[in-house]
Amino acid sequence: MSPTGSTHISPAPPTHEDFPAGFRGAVLRPGDDGYEQARVVFNGRTADSEPALIARCVDEDDVAIALRHASARGLPVAVRGGGHGTDGHAMPGGALVLDLSGMREITVDPDTRTVRAQAGVLLGELDAAAQEHGLVVPSGTVTSTGVAGLTLGGGIGHLMRRFGATVDNLLACEMITVDGRKVRADEKENPDLFWALRGGGGNFGVVTAFEYRAHPLGPDVVSGQIVFPGDQAAAVLAQLPAFMADAPRELGLATALTFAPPLPELPEEAHGTLVLILIPVHTGDFADAERTVAELAALGTPAVNTVQRTTWLKTNSMLDATAPYGWRTNARGGYLASLTEPVIDTLLQRTAASPHLPGTITAVNVWSLGGAISEDVDEDATAFSRAGASWLWEAVSVWTEPEHDGPYDAWADGTTAAMRPHTLPNAYTNLTQDQGDAWRRGVYGSEAKYRRLTEIKAVWDPRNLLRHNKNIAPAPGK
Ligand SMILES: Cc1cc2nc3c(=O)[nH]c(=O)nc-3n(C[C@H](O)[C@H](O)[C@H](O)COP(=O)(O)OP(=O)(O)OC[C@H]3O[C@@H](n4cnc5c(N)ncnc54)[C@H](O)[C@@H]3O)c2cc1C
Known part of the structure; x- marks a missing residue:
């Protein structure tokens, strides 16, 4: 059995009625107050598609509850951080969306020069919080971009020549597995997962918080x-x-x-x-x-x-x-x-x-x-x-x-x-937007890296519930 401990259950469409009562955030379906506003993301072309349910998580427990629910029903899940993904994978038609935009806590530790940001934080907020202490986390160039999608893909910006990519300054991720367990990924704990999260996107679980190394800069x-x-x-x-x-x-x-x-x-x-x-x-x-x-x-x-x-x-x-x-x-x-x-x-x-x-x-x-x-x-x-x-x-x-x-x-x-x-x-x-299967196999730089990603995917998301993304398919037979 995989570490996710998952079993196969036939998929059923997401419905409001059977969503777990313990979920504390709003669960919105088409026609509900706030639904139209909640489904707006950067790429206005997603206005043509209508997610079945948008579950607005207030904390990591909500994320775990929603994922356990999705896992038990075999429901694919889309994840919304800052909503900047130009493919529009954060708001697909008919999908169950886990919306993390309400999780916006930032903690800066000036002594250790580390910053912890929840997955709904936007780059402008990260910059402002770090600058209060004369620090910066190298990230991207537009303030409304989310830290989550940016970090999981790599993260480049004005400071990359000086401090590297965002992933080069990532110390740890707190993640909920597709079957609802809380795990940490860093160089010591789940190092394979940590390797994959630094560039492999949202393929392996739902990250609820990121811990970064910050650098003195400015004002x-x-x-x-x-x-x-x-x-x-x-x-x-x-x-x-x-x-x-x-x-x-x-x-x-x-x-x-x-x-x-x-x-x-x-x-x-x-x-x-x-x-x-x-x-x-x-x-x-x-x-x-x-x-x-x-x-x-x-x-x-x-x-x-x-x-x-x-x-x-x-x-x-x-x-x-x-x-x-x-x-x-x-x-x-x-x-x-x-x-x-x-x-x-x-x-x-x-x-x-x-x-x-x-x-x-x-x-x-x-x-x-x-x-x-x-x-x-x-x-x-x-x-x-x-x-x-x-x-x-x-x-x-x-x-x-x-x-x-x-x-x-x-x-x-x-x-x-x-x-x-x-x-x-x-x-x-x-x-760049997704350019298809052959492109996806090449983007990580070598066949060996791609294969390693598919193997890690098979460990953490064997049923590919996280498929609304630049998808890495689980390696067969793992
Ligand atoms: C105007 C604009 C400017 C940009 N500038 C830069 C730049 O300067 N530097 C740079 O590096 N990039 C830049 N980008 C690209 C940006 O990094 C990506 O679009 C990134 O995916 C945005 O993340 P998000 O959280 O805002 O988007 P979302 O659309 O919310 O997320 C994108 C995808 O990331 C995954 N995801 C999001 N949150 C989570 C989570 N918590 N757990 C697991 N998976 C998750 C999901 O698969 C989701 O579909 C820019 C994009 C735009 C549109």
């Missing part, structure tokens, strides 16, 4: 945006590999190719034209930061340069405006071994070919890896893969009108196809 850093006209984009991008090869780990760099929004800081003639935006975040010495950023700006002739000394909290929310919650979206991406001329040409061609319809946002982003995320952790130390990757590209669109789904999906498909020859088989699973 001030140097950050902003350097905007180059489109006709300089290729030349500026071509200089970045050499620039970043010598750059300090304190420099984080993201770039965006986009059609400039009508922002007051941009000259009017730039509105609606293709621009390249460099987004440097320097968290080291201020004089070094000034020098590094000046060198970066000198790679071309910027139309606008907003880089300045500012707080970490403002820095790590500056991209929020590009991510309106509840709009329709798609997202594709992958790793690049290098930022070569053919890659840059393709990125520029695909940006130019984007529908850029009024009232929509599209950006083709390139993130510089290197430093701690690339050099300090062995590829096989976590399920999260980064081997061979120097850059990460992503193509993201957001829009509101259902009739725009077609043009944006066609553009995303075309961009994925055009980038395929340049894209590595391994990937950061969170910054």
